[in-house]
Amino acid sequence: MWIYEKKLQYPVRVSKCDPRVARYLVEQYGGADGELSAALRYLNQRYSIPDKVVGLLTDIGTEEFAHLEMIATMIYKLTKDATPRQMEEAGLGDHYVIHDNALFYQNASGVPWTAAYIQAKGDPLADLYEDIAAEEKARATYQWIIDMTDDVDLQDGLKFLREREIVHAMRFKEAVEMIKADRETKKVF
Amino acid sequence: MDKKLDEQYYRQLLELQQLDFALVELTLYLDTHPNDMQALQQFNQLAQQRQQCANQFEMQYGPLMQFGHSYSKYPWQWVESPWPWQV
Numbered sequence: 001m002w003i004y005e006k007k008l009q010y011p012v013r014v015s016k017c018d019p020r021v022a023r024y025l026v027e028q029y030g031g032a033d034g035e036l037s038a039a040l041r042y043l044n045q046r047y048s049i050p051d052k053v054v055g056l057l058t059d060i061g062t063e064e065f066a067h068l069e070m071i072a073t074m075i076y077k078l079t080k081d082a083t084p085r086q087m088e089e090a091g092l093g094d095h096y097v098i099h100d101n102a103l104f105y106q107n108a109s110g111v112p113w114t115a116a117y118i119q120a121k122g123d124p125l126a127d128l129y130e131d132i133a134a135e136e137k138a139r140a141t142y143q144w145i146i147d148m149t150d151d152v153d154l155q156d157g158l159k160f161l162r163e164r165e166i167v168h169a170m171r172f173k174e175a176v177e178m179i180k181a182d183r184e185t186k187k188v189f
Numbered sequence: 190m191d192k193k194l195d196e197q198y199y200r201q202l203l204e205l206q207q208l209d210f211a212l213v214e215l216t217l218y219l220d221t222h223p224n225d226m227q228a229l230q231q232f233n234q235l236a237q238q239r240q241q242c243a244n245q246f247e248m249q250y251g252p253l254m255q256f257g258h259s260y261s262k263y264p265w266q267w268v269e270s271p272w273p274w275q276v
Contacts, residue, residue, distance in 0.1 A: 003254055003255065003256055003258055004255060005253050006252070006253045006254070006270070006272065006273060007202060007205065007253060007273055008206070008274075009206065009209070009210070010210070011203065011206065012274075053220075056217065056220040056221060059213075059216050059217055059220055063213060063217075069273060069274075072274065073274035077274065167214070167217065171217050171218075171220065171221055174222075175220075178221060
């Protein structure tokens with residue numbers, strides 16, 4: 001089971017109301033390689049992957065939910081004081097009409113989240129390679145969002161998340177090697 | 190949200206976040222390096238430190254977790270302290 005902890009993994013600060021950046025950040029909330037996709041992808045792959053790497057998928061999948069809450073906090077803080085007019089000017093007029101200031105699992109272009117973003121092939125290497133690619137894509141997206149803002153407080157939180165993608169990709173690459181090594185051992189016997 | 194948040198709240202929270210970050214990193218590392226004795230020792234040592242730090246924080250600012258993993262004073266404290274996106 002999962003137990004919620006009432007704190008963020010890393011402090012989230014923003015220095016101004018900025019719905020324009022919030023609109024881009026939604027990509028990491030409900031986009032193809034966002035945090036929701038990541039969490040659901042890894043936790044769902046656990047049931048058909050070798051025991052040796054189930055722990056890693058469980059732990060990274062769980063950490064992704066902490067990242068999802070950080071992104072939600074960023075979006076919340078960037079938009080909570082925005083007027084309908086400011087939302088509209090930031091390109092969030094449609095969002096305001098449909099959701100007010102509520103969060104919604106969609107990408108930066110307003111496309112709702114879909115399970116088609118995530119895969120589970122039952123083949124450990126195919127799944128892990130997808131996971132590595134997803135982390136690298138998320139890392140790149142974080143960089144592009146960092147480039148789109150001059151808010152150093154926001155950048156600080158985004159840089160933390162960008163670095164986490166790198167660490168996760170590294171651990172997944174090690175998991176690939178563990179599975180390969182395991183197969184080699186089995187061939188010998 | 191009746192408790193006023195002071196400097197100390199943010200300082201203690203940060204201390205806990207720092208300990209927990211080290212523990213997350215060690216957890217993922219140990220998932221792929223299960224035989225690293227030194228990392229394991231560091232993990233167990235920090236886990237103990239983390240527990241003390243969390244207990245101290247909870248005494249002051251209320252429960253961090255639910256379903257029996259944290260204690261509560263009367264009346265039920267769960268919604269009394271601010272949520273993570275409100276601080």
